[in-house]
Amino acid sequence: MRILAAMSGGVDSAVAAARAVDAGHDVVGVHLALSRAGGTLRTGSRGCCTIEDAMDARRVADRLGIPFYVWDFSERFRDDVIDDFLSEYRAGRTPNPCMRCNERIKFAALLERALELGFDAVCTGHYATLREGPSGLELHRSSEEAKDQSYVLGVLTAEQLAHTYFPLGTTPSKALVRAEAEERGFAVAAKPDSYDICFIPDGDTRGYLAERVGAERGAIVDRSGAVVGDHDGAHAFTVGQRRGLRLGVPADDGKPRFVLEVRPVTNTVVVGPKEALATAEIAGSRYTWAGAAPDAPERAFACDVQIRAHADPVPAVAVVRDGELVVTPEAPLDGVAPGQTAVLYAGTRVLGQCTIDRTVSAVPVDA
Incomplete structure (x- = not known):
């Protein structure tokens, strides 16, 4: 296959690209420039997609002997991720910009361009797996539960899954990935993982919002x-x-x-009171299915629901009703905010997701 490897400059995407090469694919590396400030620098583990990250990705590509390009997606990133982040806060919701980035940049804008250029798939360093199921391709959790990233991939559609490649999905641990990077001579082997919101590298979300939202x-x-x-x-x-x-x-x-x-x-x-944070029901009109939709989703079906990347899944019942995906957890969820993403699972399989528009408290107002 012709593979476009999205190379962030981190260890995961570096090893993923290397494995794609080892598998005999025709691989081209690409780094996405998402900041309008070309000289943006990385601060420790904060942020990503900086000028240092681009250079790290290039060094890995050179070592692998594959072509490498930097594509400017900063305008699309601003419109689809940053502006969405600000508008959601203005509306009183709590957005997840990483979900929007996966949905609209890495697996929409990037994949669209890759297909236009004749590539068969986009390769990333995400920890998730793809399996053939009775109704087509399915997205599943990775083999390493602690590192599993299927939650942030819950926004992917069947068409997008058909053109993705996750070489790290069956790797038991991140430590093994770092060890492999070191064996391959990659300078990023010990590079710390990025965290926080990439376009707020100093971590001061409140100050960032005060300046832009008022x-x-x-x-x-x-x-x-x-x-x-x-x-x-x-x-x-x-x-x-x-x-x-x-x-x-x-x-x-x-x-x-x-x-x-x-x-x-x-x-x-x-x-x-803390008790009033208990949520008995969540619902959202912006929902998608990761692969084939459940049979007759207008009839209630059993699933697990996860509302944060590192939260535990909770048994629930879901149904599509009046244009919304309505999810009722078996036990109340704690502290759910509109704007968050609820991802539905059936065992290890990702069924789909919705952006939460409304919640119903388990504790009446007069309680």
Whole structure:
């Protein structure tokens, strides 16, 4: 196959590209320049797609003897990931920019260009596996549960899965990948993993949002609507947050209060007891299936639901109703925020996902 290897400059994508070469594929490496600031530098483990990362990727490509290019996707990244991130916060939701990047950049924009240029598939260093199932290609968890990245790939469609290649999916551990990189002489063998939001390399999400979304003082209220404090900008709060609340009125029971809801239209933050974070139902109209859809999804079907990349899956029942994917977990979920992604599984198989638009609390307001 003709393989386009997406090379971030990290150890995973380096070894993935090397394995694609070893498998006899015709491989070309590409690094995506996602920042408009061409001189962006990496700070420790923070951020990715920096100028240093591009140079690291080039050195690996040179060692493998494959062609290498840097493609400028910064405008698409700004429109589809950064602007979406800001608009979601303005709407009072908590977005996952890594999901949007996978959905709209790595497996949409990049894959579209790869297919136009005659490539058969895009290769990445994600830890997930593809299997042939009775209804076609299926996306499954990797063999290493702790490193499994199938959650952030839950946005992929059947057409995209047909043109992806995950050489690391059956590798038991990240340590083995690093050891292999060292054996191959890759300088990135000991390079730390990136974390945090790549376009906020200093990790100051609150400051980033204040500068771009703006800060305006507003009220913090309890579930009854009584004012219990104030804030400098609702965008700085997320559901489940406890720290940073300026509450002038203590709770009747003296217990800590947590953010339950952010209302951007009125610039109001709603707080309440920890018990009120329990979520009995989630739903979203922006849903997709990873491969073949479940048989008759308008009838309730059993599944597991995962709401964060490193969260444990929870048994649930899902159904498509009135244009929404509605998920009812067997036990209430804790601290779910609109804007998060819910990924559905059947065992190790990824069924699909939805962006959460609304939640239903397991605790009535008058409780």
